[in-house]
Amino acid sequence: MPRIEAVEDPERGTLDTLTPLPVLPVSSKAVIQDAAGGLAAQSGVNEKPIELALAQAKKESSSSNKPKRRISRWVRFQLWFTTYRKFFTVVVVLNGVGLLLAILNIWEYPRRYTGAFILGNLIFALLMRNEVFGRCLYWFFNTCFGKWPPLWFRLACTSVLQHLGGIHSGCATAGFAWLIFRVILIFIDHKDNHDAVLITGVITNIAVAISIASAFPWVRNTHHNIFERHHRFIGWVGLISTWIFVVLGDSYDLDTHSWNPDGGHVIRQQDFWYVFGMTILILIPWFTVREVKVDIEVPSPKVAILRFERGMQQGLISRISRSSIMEYHAFGIVSEGPHAKYHYLICGVQGDFTRSLVNDPPTHLWTRQLKFAGVSHSSTMYKRGIRVCTGTGLGAALSTCLQNPDWYLIWIGSDQEKTFGPTIAGLIYRHLWPDRVCLWDSKARGGRPDVVKLIKDAYHSWGAEVVFITSNWQGNKELMEGCKAAGIPAFGTLWDF
Numbered sequence: 001m002p003r004i005e006a007v008e009d010p011e012r013g014t015l016d017t018l019t020p021l022p023v024l025p026v027s028s029k030a031v032i033q034d035a036a037g038g039l040a041a042q043s044g045v046n047e048k049p050i051e052l053a054l055a056q057a058k059k060e061s062s063s064s065n066k067p068k069r070r071i072s073r074w075v076r077f078q079l080w081f082t083t084y085r086k087f088f089t090v091v092v093v094l095n096g097v098g099l100l101l102a103i104l105n106i107w108e109y110p111r112r113y114t115g116a117f118i119l120g121n122l123i124f125a126l127l128m129r130n131e132v133f134g135r136c137l138y139w140f141f142n143t144c145f146g147k148w149p150p151l152w153f154r155l156a157c158t159s160v161l162q163h164l165g166g167i168h169s170g171c172a173t174a175g176f177a178w179l180i181f182r183v184i185l186i187f188i189d190h191k192d193n194h195d196a197v198l199i200t201g202v203i204t205n206i207a208v209a210i211s212i213a214s215a216f217p218w219v220r221n222t223h224h225n226i227f228e229r230h231h232r233f234i235g236w237v238g239l240i241s242t243w244i245f246v247v248l249g250d251s252y253d254l255d256t257h258s259w260n261p262d263g264g265h266v267i268r269q270q271d272f273w274y275v276f277g278m279t280i281l282i283l284i285p286w287f288t289v290r291e292v293k294v295d296i297e298v299p300s301p302k303v304a305i306l307r308f309e310r311g312m313q314q315g316l317i318s319r320i321s322r323s324s325i326m327e328y329h330a331f332g333i334v335s336e337g338p339h340a341k342y343h344y345l346i347c348g349v350q351g352d353f354t355r356s357l358v359n360d361p362p363t364h365l366w367t368r369q370l371k372f373a374g375v376s377h378s379s380t381m382y383k384r385g386i387r388v389c390t391g392t393g394l395g396a397a398l399s400t401c402l403q404n405p406d407w408y409l410i411w412i413g414s415d416q417e418k419t420f421g422p423t424i425a426g427l428i429y430r431h432l433w434p435d436r437v438c439l440w441d442s443k444a445r446g447g448r449p450d451v452v453k454l455i456k457d458a459y460h461s462w463g464a465e466v467v468f469i470t471s472n473w474q475g476n477k478e479l480m481e482g483c484k485a486a487g488i489p490a491f492g493t494l495w496d497f
Contacts, residue, residue, distance in 0.1 A: 069452070071481045079480055083159040084494065087166030088173075095121065095174035099181060114182040115246065119274030121175030122208075122242075126281040128168035131370045133281075137161060138373045142380045151465055154381045155489050158466070162375040162491060169215070176208050192254050200245040207238030217495065224351070225327060239275075239282060246271045288370040289324055296361040299421025303392065304347045304357040306331075306365075307423075311340030314399035315377030318345060321366045322356075328366075329353050332374065332396030332470075334427065337403050344423065346395035375491055376400045376468055379407060386410065386458050386467045388451070388479065393470035393493075394424070400468070402431045408462050409436060410454055414443040451475075452482030459488050469493065 098117070101107035110117050127133050141157045183201040186193050213219070214230035250269045253260050266272055297305040306320070312335040319328040335343035347354045374396060379385055384406045389397040391413050401409040409432055416439060417425055428437060438458065442448050455467055469479050469492040476492040483490035 069478075069482060069485070071485055075481060075484045079484055082163060082166075084163035084166035087163060088170040091167060091170030092174055095170075095177065099174075099177055102181065110178075111185065113270070114178060114185065115249070115269075115271040116274070118175050118178040118182060119242075119246075119271060119278065121171040121178065123274055123278045123281065125168045125171035125175060126278055128164045128171070130281050131285050131368070131372050134164070134373050135370075137164075138377045142378065146381050147383050151489070155466065157381065158375065158378045158491060161373075161378055162494065165494070172208075172212055172215075176205075176212055179205055179208060189254075192257070194248070194252050194257075194259075197245070197248045197252055200241055200248055204238060204241040204245050207234050207241055211235040211238055221495070224329075228327060236282075239278065242278070243275055246275050285368055285370055286325075288368050289366060290369050291324070291364050291366050294362065294365045296357060297421055297423055298358050298361070299423075300419045301358065302349050302419055303421070304349065304354065304361075305421060305423055306345040306347060306357070307342050308344070308367075309342060311335045311338045312343040312371065312399070313338055313377070314403040315374050315379060316371040316399075317374045317396075318343075318371055319368050320345070322353075322362060324366050327353060328368075330372070332376075332393075332399070333371065334395055334398045334424070335402070336427065336431070344395075346392050346420065346424065348392035379404060379468065382406075382465045384408075384462055384464045386455060386462060386464045387470075388455060388467060389470040390472065390475050394420070396470045397468070398424070398427065401436060402427060405436070407436070408438075408458055408464070410438045410440075410451070410458060412440045412442060412448055412451060414441065416441055451479055452486070455479065455483060455488065455490075456486055466490065 095117070098107065098110060102110040102114075105111070138161060141161060145154055145157055147154075179201075183198070183205055186198050186201055190198060211231050211234050214227050214234070220227040220231075246269075247266055250266045250271060251260050252258075292308060295307040297307065299305065308318075312333045314335070314337075316333045317330050318333050319330045321328040331345040331347055333343050334346060347357055349355050349358055376387070376396060376399070379387075379400045385400075386408050387397045387400050388410045390411075394411055394413070397409065397411075401407045409428075413419065428439075438454065440449050440454075458464070459467060467483055467488055467490040469476060469483075469490055471479060471493060473493075473495055476495070480490055480492040
């Protein structure tokens with residue numbers, strides 16, 4: 001049996017790693033016809049003639065027969081030094097210069113008002129991950145820059161939207177550095193400060209350090225529950241200790257060595273309003289948490305299809321949990337549009353949570369009604385595009401093609417009909433078949449196609465402006481390198497946040 005390598009993330013799919021069977025080369029058109037014919041049979045509709053521009057890709061062979069592409073170091077560097085890392089670098093360098101000037105006593109302001117630099121960075125870090133702010137940004141760019149500006153500008157807008165996490169992590173890191181500096185200053189002037197201020201400063205440092213460490217990519221990608229518990233709950237401890245640290249620090253008079261009970265003095269300090277803003281940003285998403293009804297379809301042991309009431313815009317991500325505050329898991333939303341009766345989540349069975357959806361299907365789940373926007377939400381800025389996905393990555397990709405007739409879907413998977421069931425098959429057949437979809441069944445064909453070649457053919461024949469890719473780490477790497485080398489604008493799955 002083939003082994004499915006899966007990663008839990010709404011913007012990541014599964015890519016089959018099969019031992020290919022010896023097969024004769026086949027044309028892309030034959031594969032599309034075979035895959036779509038099964039899809040039509042599953043949907044209860046007779047097969048229709050197929051005329052796809054993608055069928056011009058001649059004589060594809062199994063992955064074992066394909067020579068490995070040689071990618072230049074410059075291309076690899078460009079893909080490594082993403083906008084995420086550029087944002088992170090700029091934020092950290094600017095703060096680093098300011099911190100150095102403060103350490104050398106060249107710049108006096110940050111030594112007197114260190115709290116403003118600490119909390120200013122932290123509130124901006126929280127803002128970048130806030131659902132309301134993210135949705136507003138996407139709305140602004142989609143509304144103001146949809147289709148008419150030069151392509152390079154729209155690509156830059158999408159890159160900024162996708163990589164806001166670079167500002168998030170950069171500001172969090174810089175805020176932590178300023179916090180260390182602040183505690184060191186208090187320790188140096190310990191005779192003039194109260195012990196309580198120093199103690200709460202140290203506790204805040206520890207909490208922020210743990211929260212940042214738990215968000216390292218290797219922790220987040222391989223130990224999701226550890227990341228969530230520490231990043232969220234220790235982060236809340238850090239927020240509480242920050243409140244205490246700020247109130248105590250602003251209430252203690254360094255000249256008289258006494259406490260100032262005047263609450264008005266604390267409220268007039270900028271530190272107070274920074275922490276207040278941080279608190280609001282953290283609380284907003286939790287005000288939208290609701291327990292909602294869910295119907296679960298289990299077409300195969302590998303996948304659970306979750307159905308919720310009401311339609312959704314394309315490109316959104318839903319977080320669900322069996323508990324109101326613990327273990328939220330994110331999945332791309334599949335919907336025919338905002339006015340549809342239902343929306344769906346495609347959950348690949350890979351961990352305890354998704355396995356429980358199959359073994360012990362719930363009737364209700366907790367979710368945030370305010371949905372997070374993924375990179376696909378920016379697809380409305382482009383005149384025509386290609387959406388590529390593998391396996392359960394279809395969940396993050398399908399809505400874009402369902403709701404926009406100018407987008408073309410390429411889906412590589414294993415035994416798609418049986419694995420994903422009639423609901424998903426029906427959506428594809430009703431809305432995309434036969435002119436806007438290419439299906440490749442890697443199980444039936446003994447391996448993956450030359451996906452980069454499929455993308456190139458589709459990109460040129462469809463007249464696309466951009467390609468969005470959802471796959472696992474290896475698949476994303478290969479496809480992004482291939483697109484970059486071919487000069488095709490593409491946005492793939494993020495692995496560096």
